[in-house]
Amino acid sequence: MSWIITLKFFHYVALFLAGGLGVANGMLASAHAKSGVQPAPPVRTTMMRLARLGLASLILIWLTGIGLYHQLYQGMDMSWAFAMKIIAASILLAAVAFLNIHLSQSAKTGTAPNAKIMKVIPMVSRGALVFVLLGIAIATS
Numbered sequence: 001m002s003w004i005i006t007l008k009f010f011h012y013v014a015l016f017l018a019g020g021l022g023v024a025n026g027m028l029a030s031a032h033a034k035s036g037v038q039p040a041p042p043v044r045t046t047m048m049r050l051a052r053l054g055l056a057s058l059i060l061i062w063l064t065g066i067g068l069y070h071q072l073y074q075g076m077d078m079s080w081a082f083a084m085k086i087i088a089a090s091i092l093l094a095a096v097a098f099l100n101i102h103l104s105q106s107a108k109t110g111t112a113p114n115a116k117i118m119k120v121i122p123m124v125s126r127g128a129l130v131f132v133l134l135g136i137a138i139a140t141s
Contacts, residue, residue, distance in 0.1 A: 004071050011064035018057035025050040026122055038112060048103055055100050058093050065089075078139065085135025092128040095121050 025047055032039050039047060099121045106113045 004068065007064045007067045007071065011061060011068060014057045014060040014064065018054050018061060021050045021054040021057065022125070025054065029118065029122075033118075044107070048107060051096075051100050051103055055096050058096055062089070062093065081135045081138035083135075085132050085139060088128045088131035088135060092125055092132060095124045095128065 028039065028043065028047055028050075032043075099117070102117055103113055
C-alpha cells in the first residue's frame with residue numbers, strides 16, 4: 001500500500017507542476033505575442049526552463065501512471081474512456097516533446113521559434129488535455 005501512496009504522491013505533484021508550468025509559459029508567450037515584442041534573453045531562458053520542466057513532469061506522470069496501473073489494475077483491461085485518456089496523454093506528451101525540440105533548435109540557431117508551431121502546439125495540447133481529463137473522469141466514475 002505504501003508503494004501506491006508514494007506513486008500517487010509523485011503523480012499528483014507532477015500533475016500540478018506540469019499544469020502550472022504550462023499555464024505560466026502560455027501566459028508569457030501570449031503576452032509577448034500580443035505586445036509584438038520578442039522576449040528578452042533572460043525571459044527566453046526562463047521559458048526554455050519551464051518547457052523542459054514541463055516535459056520532465058509529463059515523463060514523471062507517465063512513469064508513475066504506469067506504476068499505478070500495474071499496482072492497482074495488474075494488467076486488467078480498462079474501459080474505452082481509459083484508452084481515450086492514454087491516447088490523448090500520448091498526444092500531449094508528443095506535442096510537448098516536439099515543442100521542446102523545436103525551441104532548443106531555435107535557441108541554438110538564434111532564430112525565433114516558428115510562429116505557426118507556437119500557435120498550433122498550445123491548441124493541440126489543450127485539446128489533448130481536455131480528452132485526458134474527460135477520459136479519466138469517465139473511467140473512474
